[in-house]
Amino acid sequence: MKYLTDSQAFFGLMNQLWMGLSVTLPLFFYTLIFSLPLGVAVALLRMSRFRPVAFVTRIYILVLRGTPLILQIFAIYFLLPKLLGHSMDRMFSASLAFVLNYAAYFAEIFRGGLESVPRGQREAGKMLGMSRTQVFFRILLPQMAKRCLLPVSNEVVTLVKDTALVTAIALCDMYYYAKRATSASGSLLPLFIAGALYLLMNTLVEVAFNRLNRRLDYYRG
C-alpha cells in the first residue's frame, strides 16, 4: 500500500504513467489517422467487381481479423526486418501492425455502411452527370460516415485498450510502467490506476463520438 501512504512513490508512479502516455497516445492517434482512410480503400477493393482484387482483399481481412493482434505485432516487429534486411523502429512496427489490423475492421464496417446506402443514390448522382468519383465523395461517403459512426466508436474504444499490447515488444507504454510498478511493489494499485486512466481516455472518446453523432443528426435517412 505504499502508493497510498507514500506521496513520493505515488507521484513517481504517476510520472511514469505520464511517460507511458507518450507512447500510448501517439500510437492511438497514428492508428486512427491512417487506418480510417486505409479502411475506406480496403472496403472499396473488397467491393471491386474485378474478382481477383476482391478475393485478395477478402483474404487480407480474414487474416487480420482472424489472428490475434499481438501475433501480428510480433510478426511485423520480428519477421519483417528479416525479410527487409534491416531493423525497424519498435514504435513504427507497432503502429504499422495496428494500422493494418484496424483497417481490416474498419473496412468491413465501411463496406456495410456503403452497401446500406440505397442504390438509387448512386443512380441519382449518375443521372445528374456526376463522375463515379464525385458520386463517391459527395453522395456516398458522407452518408456512409453517418451510418458507420456508432460501429466505428466501438472500434475506437477497443483501440484505446488494445494499445496496451505493445508492452509485448517492450515498448514503454502506460501499461508497461503500471505492470512494472506492480511487479516491483507487489501492489495491484498501479494497474488499477492505469485502468482508471484508460477509462478516462475512453470517456473522452465517448463524449467526442456523442457530439459527432449529434452533429450528424440534422437529417434522417
Added chain:
Amino acid sequence: MRENLLTAQGLVKRFEGRDVLKNVSLTLEKGETAAVIGASGAGKSTLLRCLCELERVDEGTIEIGGQTMTNGGRYGYAPEKELRRIRRRMGYVFQDFQLFPHFSVLRNVTEAQRCVLGRSRKEAEEKARALLDRMALSDKADTYPCFLSGGQRQRLAIARMLAMDPDILCFDEPTSALDPQLTKEVLQVIRSLAEEGRTMLIITHEMAFAREAAGRIFYMADGRILREGTPEDVFADPRVRAFAQTE
C-alpha cells in the same frame, strides 16, 4: 421534318436468362410528351432505365440527340466519358425521389450544377432559387429533404433535374409513391412542363393523365410495345381498354 431526339432500335434486355425487353423500338421527337403505360412487369421501367444507361441492353442501338450511346448491344457502348456527356442530356425523376438526404433542399439543386457544369455558387443558387420558386418550395430552401412531404420531395427532385438543363425529361412512375392529393400537385407540375414544349418520356399508371397530357402513348405488355400512337388511337384498342379498366 421534326427532329428525333431519341432513337432506340431492337432493344433486348435479359435478366438472368429471362427476356424483359423483347425487341423494343421507339423514337421520341423534340418537344413531344410521350407516356408509357402497361401492367407491372411489362418492362416499362427497364426500358426507361436502359434509355438512360442505368441498365445496359443486351442487343439493339440507342441514339440520343445524334450521339450514339450503343451501336450494338452490350459491347457497343460508347466510352464512359462520352456516355457521361450523353447522359447529361437526360434528366431522370425516380419513383422514390432519391433526393440527397445529407444536403439541404437548396444544395440538392446546386450540387451537380457546380461540380458537373462548373457553375459558380452565385449562378447555381440563382438558378436553384428560381426553380424552387416555380416548384413552390422557396420557403424550404434551407431545410432538409426529410422534412418535406412526398409531393414536395418529388417537386424538389424535378427542380434538381431541371437545374441541369436536360433535353429529355424521364419520369419513372413519378406519382406512384404519393397519395391522390399529392399526385395532383406533381402531375400539375409535369403538365406545365409539357405545355412548355419540353421533350418528356413518362411512365405512369395515371390513365387520365396520360390520355390528356401526352401527345403519344406507348402501351407495353410482356416486354414489347404492343401499340403506339395518339391517345385516341391507343385507347381505342380493345387490349388497351381492357388494361386501362384494371388500373
